[in-house]
Amino acid sequence: xxxxxxxxIDGQAGAGKSTVxxxxxxxxxxxxxxxxALYRALAWxxxxxxxxxxxxxxIDRLLRDxxxxxxxxxGQFRVYVDGRDVTELIRxxxxxxxxxxxxxxxxxxQALLAVQREVGKAGGIVAEGRDMGxxxxxxxxxxxFLDATPQERARRRYLELLKKGERITFEEVEKExxxxxxxxxxxxxxxxxxxxxxxxxxxxxxSIEEVVDKLFCHIMEQKKP
Numbered sequence: 001x002x003x004x005x006x007x008x009i010d011g012q013a014g015a016g017k018s019t020v021x022x023x024x025x026x027x028x029x030x031x032x033x034x035x036x037a038l039y040r041a042l043a044w045x046x047x048x049x050x051x052x053x054x055x056x057x058x059i060d061r062l063l064r065d066x067x068x069x070x071x072x073x074x075g076q077f078r079v080y081v082d083g084r085d086v087t088e089l090i091r092x093x094x095x096x097x098x099x100x101x102x103x104x105x106x107x108x109x110q111a112l113l114a115v116q117r118e119v120g121k122a123g124g125i126v127a128e129g130r131d132m133g134x135x136x137x138x139x140x141x142x143x144x145f146l147d148a149t150p151q152e153r154a155r156r157r158y159l160e161l162l163k164k165g166e167r168i169t170f171e172e173v174e175k176e177x178x179x180x181x182x183x184x185x186x187x188x189x190x191x192x193x194x195x196x197x198x199x200x201x202x203x204x205x206x207s208i209e210e211v212v213d214k215l216f217c218h219i220m221e222q223k224k225p
Contacts, residue, residue, distance in 0.1 A: 004030070004124030006139075007219070008132035011146035012192065013096070013180045014153025016203050016211060020146065021128035022077070023212045028126070028219075031072060033119050035129035035136065036099065037079045038112045040090035041068050043098035045081055053101050063111045070119065093161060093168065093176060100180050103130070104187040130184055133195035142219055145194035146211070148204040153177055 007030070011017045018034060025032035045066060051058035069080040079087045089095075102108050109131075116136050120127055127136065133143035148156075154174035161168055184192040194200055199218055203211050 003141075004122065005141040005219070006120050006123050006137050007126045007142045007144070008137050008140045008195075008198075009126065009128045009144045009146060009215075010130055010132050010134070010192070010194065010198070012130075012148075012153060012184065013177055014155075014157040015146040015148045016156065016208060017128045017146055019208050020203075020211050020215065021126050023208060024215055025126040027212065027216055031119075031125045032077050033070070033116070033125055033127040034077055034079075035112075035116050035127060035132065037070070037077070037087075037090060038068065038115060039099040039103045039108070040095050041079050041081050041086055042066060042108065042112070043095050043102050044086055044090045046102070047095070047098060053098075059102070059105065060107065063108065066111075068115070091164065093157075093166065093173070097176060097180065100183045104183060104189070106189040109135075109190055130192045131190040133198050134193065135190045138195070142222070143195045143198040144215055144218075145198040145200045147200060147202050150174070150178060150181065152204045 007024070009017050009021045009024070021034070022032050024030075042062065046059065046062050049058075049062065051062055067082050071078045071080065077087075078085055079090065113136060116127070119125065120137055129136065133140055133145070151174070154170065154177045157177060158168070158170045158173040161173065201211060201214055
């Protein structure tokens with residue numbers, strides 16, 4: 001039986017992690033795990049309940065009562081909180097910023113760590129996030145880190161939000177991308193950085209297809225006896 005690998009794809013906001021991870025998982029017939037969705041779902045739940053970042057007791061209670069299910073529905077990754085499909089609701093810029101703030105809390109990262117590792121236990125998974133190769137799956141078979149210039153990442157995010165109907169300016173998106181970078185790279189616990197053994201790709205001038213091809217070819221090359 002062919003070995004089922006654990007593949008991690010980390011990177012900054014707007015680097016193309018989600019699209020690339022989904023495409024690579026599909027090409028390999030692997031499960032796609034969007035770990036950022038866990039933090040977004042928690043942030044959405046906290047916002048629904050009016051829990052602020054300053055309310056640490058409220059956050060601890062939220063973690064105890066948080067019920068999330070990740071499902072693959074007809075090839076699509078869906079996120080359910082308390083039985084409700086929140087896949088689309090958690091994709092706003094506001095929820096993304098809240099999720100970034102929550103992810104800086106060690107208690108939050110520790111609580112969600114077990115959930116992520118349980119999903120990847122059997123292998124055959126492409127896990128996307130910001131600390132997949134450094135913290136969640138340090139023994140992953142293949143580790144990738146996607147990068148791009150801040151301007152290009154802001155442009156991609158801006159176009160994505162416009163397609164979703166959000167009314168926002170490019171300047172606002174660029175400012176939030178830079179703030180997100182600062183939060184992710186400077187947090188005390190599990191800061192965003194490439195794993196020492198990660199294969200780093202600058203996607204600034206590459207199409208999604210070109211990035212996926214590079215990752216796929218790297219995996220195939222390393223698999224050779």
